Amino acid sequence: MPTSRPVIVDVGGVAVQLLTSEPELIYVLEGRFKKFLNPSAEPVFQFEITLVPDGTFDVDADLHVGGRQGHWIMQRGDFHAEWNVAERRGCIRQTLNPYAIDSVLRIVHTLVLAADGGFLLHASSAVRGGRAYLFTGPSGAGKSTIVGLAPHDVTVLTDEISYVKRCAEGYVAFGTPFAGERSELGEPASAPVSALFQLGRGIETRRDRLDEAETVQTLMRNILFFADDHDLTDRVLDTACDFAARVPAFRLHFAPDDRVWQTIQ
Amino acid sequence: MSAFVIRGERLAARKVGGEMVILSADDSSLFVLNEVGTAIWEAADGRTSLDAIADGVCREFDVDLETARRDISEFVTSLAGAGVVSLSEVERQ
Numbered sequence: 169m170p171t172s173r174p175v176i177v178d179v180g181g182v183a184v185q186l187l188t189s190e191p192e193l194i195y196v197l198e199g200r201f202k203k204f205l206n207p208s209a210e211p212v213f214q215f216e217i218t219l220v221p222d223g224t225f226d227v228d229a230d231l232h233v234g235g236r237q238g239h240w241i242m243q244r245g246d247f248h249a250e251w252n253v254a255e256r257r258g259c260i261r262q263t264l265n266p267y268a269i270d271s272v273l274r275i276v277h278t279l280v281l282a283a284d285g286g287f288l289l290h291a292s293s294a295v296r297g298g299r300a301y302l303f304t305g306p307s308g309a310g311k312s313t314i315v316g317l318a319p320h321d322v323t324v325l326t327d328e329i330s331y332v333k334r335c336a337e338g339y340v341a342f343g344t345p346f347a348g349e350r351s352e353l354g355e356p357a358s359a360p361v362s363a364l365f366q367l368g369r370g371i372e373t374r375r376d377r378l379d380e381a382e383t384v385q386t387l388m389r390n391i392l393f394f395a396d397d398h399d400l401t402d403r404v405l406d407t408a409c410d411f412a413a414r415v416p417a418f419r420l421h422f423a424p425d426d427r428v429w430q431t432i433q
Numbered sequence: 434m435s436a437f438v439i440r441g442e443r444l445a446a447r448k449v450g451g452e453m454v455i456l457s458a459d460d461s462s463l464f465v466l467n468e469v470g471t472a473i474w475e476a477a478d479g480r481t482s483l484d485a486i487a488d489g490v491c492r493e494f495d496v497d498l499e500t501a502r503r504d505i506s507e508f509v510t511s512l513a514g515a516g517v518v519s520l521s522e523v524e525r526q
Contacts, residue, residue, distance in 0.1 A: 379450055380449050380450050381449040381450035381451070381452045381454070381465075384447070384449045384454050385454065385463070385465055388454065388456060388463045389463060393461050394461075396443075396458055396459050396460070397458060398442075398443050398445075398458040400458075401443075401444075401445045401456055401457075401458035401461070402445040402458075404445070404456070405445040405446075405447055405454065405456050406445075406447070409447050409449055409454075412449065
């Protein structure tokens with residue numbers, strides 16, 4: 169029997185070790201997470217992955233995350249995973265596609281972040297001058313466009329899913345490998361969050377300050393959170409309120425040209 | 434006899450800038466209540482009747498009693514349909 173080979177994926181300083189003996193899957197994982205591989209990191213969690221044939225699960229099944237007392241069960245049409253938080257390990261049965269493990273990692277990080285005062289956000293994000301900026305909004309609002317227009321001195325953390333964690337210096341954004349089929353991987357960089365922008369398309373660039381209530385609403389409409397857990401739901405709302413009190417937020421309408429970056433500071 | 438309205442249990446709620454932001458733990462649905470809705474939510478303790486809540490809304494906001502009763506009835510029925518509150522004919526002990 170072939171031995172398992174670890175792939176360590178480090179996002180936001182939380183290293184997750186993925187163990188599989190399937191060469192095809194190792195190839196997929198190393199390609200999917202290439203910028204975020206960190207073989208020397210001490211893993212916080214470990215998942216053993218077993219490949220199953222297509223058709224093993226109900227392909228139409230929606231994502232469901234449930235569990236009690238730190239034992240989470242996550243399932244969808246392309247995977248079934250269990251995770252024991254206290255034992256820091258879990259197992260994943262999945263078909264051979266990169267989106268299954270991508271989804272499991274997103275869920276794991278949302279649960280870890282929810283407990284620690286952070287969140288994953290439907291937002292692009294970028295670093296300029298040592299400060300991070302988050303750009304959120306519904307599909308088509310311009311999240312990918314705005315980072316695509318970024319000048320050369322800007323480091324794109326992600327064009328799809330932002331990772332925000334409460335640290336000693338405040339809220340810090342980290343790069344993520346979580347991307348859709350047409351997206352690029354972000355860079356594995358980080359910086360304190362300087363502002364949140366709620367995007368909208370416009371014929372000219374216009375920036376208006378959001379109040380705290382509007383900021384909380386914007387965050388809550390865009391935070392990724394999957395678990396039907398009352399305590400964690402409470403924590404996520406607390407975090408959104410705390411973020412809104414500490415980080416300035418703006419509604420930003422922009423025409424798709426690079427002058428929009430003159431207003432981002 | 435006036436009914437009583439009770440806030441749901443599997444919810445997280447925070448008052449931000451005078452508005453109540455409510456998040457459901459069951460499906461992460463988000464509800465945002467304006468000032469009047471927030472006043473009704475805060476009074477929804479299962480012991481304050483809808484009539485008493487309407488009286489309070491009339492005192493606090495510029496609205497007549499008939500309009501307040503009708504609007505509150507529609508509002509709590511809508512929230513009950515979303516699982517955010519429940520209605521009872523019996524006062525909670």
